[in-house]
Amino acid sequence: MANSIAIYGGSFNPPGTRHRAIAEMLSNNFDEVIVVPWAPTHDRRIRYDVAPVYRATMADMTFRGMERVRVELFDLDSDDTLPSSDLSKELGLIGDVWHVVTAQMCQGGKKGESAVHKEWQRGDAMWKQLQFAVVKNVDEEVDPDDLPPKCKIYATDRDGGNDAIRERIFHHQPVDDWIIPEVLMYIRRHALYSGAPQTRTTRFTLDELRPMIYADPYNPKSQEIAKQFPHEDRDHPNLIVVIGGDGTMLRAIREHWRLRVPFYGINTGHLGFLLNSDMPTELLGQALVLEQLSLLHVDTVSPGGETKTSLGFNEAWVERATGQTAWIEVRVNGRQRLCKLVSDGALVATPGGSTSYARAMGATPLPLSTPALLLVGNNVLFPTDWKPVLLPLDTKLEFRTLDPHKRPLMGYVDGVSHDEVHSMSIRVSSVAAVELAFDPHHDPAEKLARIQFPMPEGGA
Structure with a gap:
């Protein structure tokens, strides 16, 4: 039956x-x-x-x-x-x-x-x-x-x-x-249904702590900090405590975004743009700052015509699969904007991902609350002097290989391979988002400034 x-x-x-x-x-x-x-x-x-x-x-x-x-x-x-x-x-x-x-x-x-x-x-x-x-x-x-x-x-x-x-x-x-x-x-x-404008930045106070712990298993410091949270509630958490670096945060988001509880990061990695710098002295009663950030909705089409859908927090990109440079058609909101981008690849990044691969390609990092996407080319040969582009958050983009046989493309979402792709469509998801929680004294602008204005070791 x-x-x-x-x-x-x-x-x-x-x-x-x-x-x-x-x-x-x-x-x-x-x-x-x-x-x-x-x-x-x-x-x-x-x-x-x-x-x-x-x-x-x-x-x-x-x-x-x-x-x-x-x-x-x-x-x-x-x-x-x-x-x-x-x-x-x-x-x-x-x-x-x-x-x-x-x-x-x-x-x-x-x-x-x-x-x-x-x-x-x-x-x-x-x-x-x-x-x-x-x-x-x-x-x-x-x-x-x-x-x-x-x-x-x-x-x-x-x-x-x-x-x-x-x-x-x-x-x-x-x-x-x-x-x-x-x-x-x-x-x-979020002041919903109040008639007030909805904002991506808000405040959040915990009167009870029911944490789920997500710690980098390969980082001894992460494991040591995790032991300071003895009472974990994996069934009904109201906060996901992520201990590690930005990569650990990305994995935690990918696995647990549908729990719809804030992610609080403690950095034990390098820069940790998405995390707090130090172990908190107290989480209860603190007016944590929340940044609600949308995920990318990514559709890839394989050379055989199979469509695969995935979500990404930082970025999605295509890159050359062989020694040949890639020839990529770039469409923005359905309109062809670059008939042939000759490069090693092309990438779309969120503000949260702007300090990662996009920055390495020459893009300027963005504050987390910026309502925009970054479109970036990797080692662009043509158009000559083409630079990274800032686009509205609701933009829809598509990359397509112009020569799938001689110049195939590989697709990646947050560093996860989607194998060879014929095309990739990217937009901001209407339903997938996370709230990142920061201490009241946390200054993301200062952390961003350290990227924008790097100081030599031992500098002033």
Whole structure:
């Protein structure tokens, strides 16, 4: 018998205890529940809306730790929402699939005037063909004639829809019963739904320390510092303490970004641009500075046409795979900007990665909070005197080899090889981001200045 799967789509803007209770109820009746936050739609303006990255973070927080429940962010990371009828195909689901809708969405169904009929692509056919899990309030009256031909009804006694939560937050009214504590803290520190501009730099105070320790296993100093955190909580951490260098931080981010808790770095490496310089005297009660930084979404296409998607924090690049120089076409937002870049390679870096490989190629390092990307060429022969370019954060870039047989390219994301590639597309992810935590006295500008103005050993 095929597993029964409930696809629970919605805006989850923000997700609340009602949504979590519905997911729990569904998980008791289905083998698997897949939560799919929808992408923003161009035809509906949402009051007090927030960027997709915040919605993705709150969804991961709200549904974390639930048995038989997982969150899929592919729709939220796209430009347009995928038709609900196509979600099962996108997820590769075959068998006993049910689509979760509210009873309000079924009103008018007997006349073909429900929200499913009007708003879903091929709504009339989907109404007749798909299986629906209809969620209603316990005291809500539902006309049986309004229901789809294939449906099951589930009732919840939880209040707190998206619109009501946003209104309460905007008017500074309590929402403690409607949102889980972690999400409420996240909303408050980023001033979400308040009408104020959302900022990438904020403050964060711990009243309880539940650290997950991620230490460089090859650095004795890292291991020694790790012993000073005897009470580790790997199941429910509220801070990921990374002990090592920038490379250790990159590995920690790659493995644990979806935990959606801040990363606090302690540098035992060299420069440690992404980490604090010293072991903290006290973390509890400190107003840590948080920098929310987005990851790169990278799609590579192999010579055989296979597409691979990955995420990077620092950079993504292509480089020559043989002794021949690379011939690379560079497109920016779909427009050809360099018809033939003759070089050893080309790279896109985030501000967090600007002090690494990009700097070695001649780019100027950027402060972490800079809303920009760096496009850099490696040993450029043509165009003559072409220099690194600073681009807006929402830029989409593509590298493509002009001669895959004689001048093949290798692809890399944060130093991880993607083997030979025909092309690489790079953009900032709409859903993947991390918060880096720094001590109040930490001065990233001073650390950056040490890179920009290097002093000789023993200098003043």
